[in-house]
Structure formats: structure tokens, C-alpha cells
Amino acid sequence: MRPPWPLLAVLGIVACGEAPAPDPGPPAEPHGTVVLEPERLGVGDLVTVEIVVVTGPEHRLRPVQLPAAIPPLWLLDAERLPVRRQGERWTHVTRVRARVREAPGAYVWPALEVEWEDPDGASRTLVLEERPFAVISVAGSFPDRVEPFGLRSAAPGPPARGGFFGPALVGSAATLLGLAALRLGRRRRARAHERAASARPDDTPPWITAERDLAAARDHADADPRRAADEAAMALRRYVHRRTNRPVESLTTEEISAQRPPGRLRSRWPELLSLLRQLDGLRFPGELDRDEGRSALRTTLEEARAFVERSVPPRELR
Numbered sequence: 001m002r003p004p005w006p007l008l009a010v011l012g013i014v015a016c017g018e019a020p021a022p023d024p025g026p027p028a029e030p031h032g033t034v035v036l037e038p039e040r041l042g043v044g045d046l047v048t049v050e051i052v053v054v055t056g057p058e059h060r061l062r063p064v065q066l067p068a069a070i071p072p073l074w075l076l077d078a079e080r081l082p083v084r085r086q087g088e089r090w091t092h093v094t095r096v097r098a099r100v101r102e103a104p105g106a107y108v109w110p111a112l113e114v115e116w117e118d119p120d121g122a123s124r125t126l127v128l129e130e131r132p133f134a135v136i137s138v139a140g141s142f143p144d145r146v147e148p149f150g151l152r153s154a155a156p157g158p159p160a161r162g163g164f165f166g167p168a169l170v171g172s173a174a175t176l177l178g179l180a181a182l183r184l185g186r187r188r189r190a191r192a193h194e195r196a197a198s199a200r201p202d203d204t205p206p207w208i209t210a211e212r213d214l215a216a217a218r219d220h221a222d223a224d225p226r227r228a229a230d231e232a233a234m235a236l237r238r239y240v241h242r243r244t245n246r247p248v249e250s251l252t253t254e255e256i257s258a259q260r261p262p263g264r265l266r267s268r269w270p271e272l273l274s275l276l277r278q279l280d281g282l283r284f285p286g287e288l289d290r291d292e293g294r295s296a297l298r299t300t301l302e303e304a305r306a307f308v309e310r311s312v313p314p315r316e317l318r
């Protein structure tokens with residue numbers, strides 16, 4: 001009797017097929033790490049650091065307490081991402097954004113103590129190892145520069161002067177360039193309006209969005225004050241961006257204060273900077289760990305709400 005080769009071939013293909021990935025199961029012990037990439041940064045770079053902890057189910061991670069200062073970085077904000085649940089493994093991620101501000105050299109992201117509660121309510125602590133990184137010079141990209149870089153500005157710089165064209169040629173060239181720039185500017189504005197319309201599905205006024213964001217921050221003030229302070233700082237930056245079209249969401253308070261006050265918020269600019277500095281002082285030195293800091297946070301959140309309310313001109317009120 002001849003063997004049923006077609007049937008054997010089909011069975012062989014099925015046997016060699018990919019089986020579904022098994023459930024990795026709970027980790028033997030909770031573990032974690034600090035992800036800082038790339039490890040070579042330039043002065044002024046914006047860096048994202050992720051603090052990752054893997055636990056079993058029903059473990060509740062407490063907010064990660066960052067040091068008051070981590071040379072050579074400016075700490076901008078910290079965000080707790082939703083827990084990723086993969087079978088019996090829960091992954092907790094805290095994302096920190098910072099900007100490099102110091103001179104080139106070798107540095108270390110310090111070791112961190114992370115606390116969490118297990119399903120029985122017992123408190124536990126995990127120490128995450130330090131992470132080395134380096135800051136490199138950006139002078140090679142700007143060989144002709146003889147002055148240090150200042151704070152970034154959202155506004156474009158003045159046009160360059162000089163050239164070897166005569167006055168007549170300069171006038172003709174300026175006219176042609178002006179017409180080309182005008183057409184290009186119209187096209188860019190049209191594309192910007194299209195992107196804005198697609199990115200923002202509604203026309204909610206910026207002060208209403210800011211009041212809603214600040215109300216959400218106040219709701220978190222007691223349970224998670226650091227998250228509330230982060231959300232309030234971002235809400236104020238987002239409000240400035242939508243009111244003035246200034247891209248300030250990724251700027252530090254120092255960089256914002258170095259800019260010229262925008263027309264729509266000129267009279268309220270010192271008040272805004274004061275609020276941002278108050279929130280920075282509460283978020284980064286660890287003041288929120290004490291009752292005085294939490295009380296100051298609630299006061300600052302109320303002042304931020306009042307700032308938004310006072311900064312809307314009567315003609316723009318709803």
C-alpha cells in the first residue's frame with residue numbers, strides 16, 4: 001500500500017506551523033530599569049527618560065519620586081502612562097522629559113527607589129540601578145560661532161544683512177523674493193489651517209479647554225499631587241499656545257520668560273510666569289511630599305484658574 005504522501009505533507013505543514021505564544025506568566029520578582037536613549041546627548045537636546053517596572057497583577061505603583069536636581073538636566077515634566085497588562089505581567093511606565101543644559105562631559109542618571117503595594121496591601125521597595133550617559137559638544141555643527149548659545153526663542157530671528165549686489169539688483173531681488181515669500185506664506189498658512197482643523201475636531205475656545213484641564217488637575221490634587229501639578233503646568237502652556245500661537249509646550253519656564261510677551265497676554269505675562277515658577281518649585285524639589293506643599297498646590301491651582309478667567313477679554317467671553 002502506497003503511503004498517503006499528500007496527507008503526510010499537510011500534517012507536516014500543520015505540525016511545523018507557529019503555535020500561539022504562551023503566556024509569559026508572572027515575574028519571579030518585580031524588576032525594573034531606567035531607559036535613557038540615546039546615551040550621547042547634545043547641549044540643548046530634549047531627552048525622554050522612561051522608568052519601567054514589571055510586576056505581577058494587582059500591584060499598585062506609587063508615584064516615582066525624582067531627585068531635586070539631576071545634573072546636567074532641566075526636568076520639564078513627568079507622566080505616568082496607563083499600565084500595560086499582558087497576561088500575568090503588569091508593566092508600569094513613568095515618562096520623564098528633560099532638557100540638557102550643562103557643559104559636555106560624563107554624567108549619571110542616579111539610582112531610584114520605587115515603591116509599590118502588592119495585592120495584600122504591603123509596601124515594597126525596588127532600587128533601580130543608575131544609568132550613565134554623556135553630553136557631547138555641538139560646536140562641530142557651528143564652526144563659525146564665537147558666542148555661547150542663549151535660550152531658545154519661538155520667534156524667528158532678524159534677516160541677514162549684506163551681499164555683493166548693487167542697489168538696483170538688490171531692489172529687484174527683494175521684490176521677487178517678497179512676492180515668492182508672500183505666495184509661500186499663504187500656502188503655509190492654508191496648510192496650517194487644514195492641519196489645525198483636522199487635529200482639533202471642535203472649535204472649543206482655548207480658555208474653556210484650559211478651565212477643563214485645570215479642573216481635572218484639581219480632581220487629582222489629593223490622590224496624586226505630582227500628577228496634578230504636571231497637568232496644571234501643561235494646561236497653562238497649552239493655553240498660551242492656543243491663545244498666542246507661540247509653541248511653548250516644550251519650553252522651560254526660563255525659556256518662556258526670555259521671550260517678548262505676546263500682545264494678547266502682555267498685561268498678564270508676569271502673572272503667568274509666576275504661576276509656572278510656583279508649579280516648578282512644587283514639582284521638582286519634592287515639596288509635594290509635605291502637607292505644606294499640598295496646600296500650596298491647591299492654592300496655586302485656584303490662582304491658575306483665576307488667571308485664565310481674568311486673561312480673556314470681554315469681547316471673547318462666551
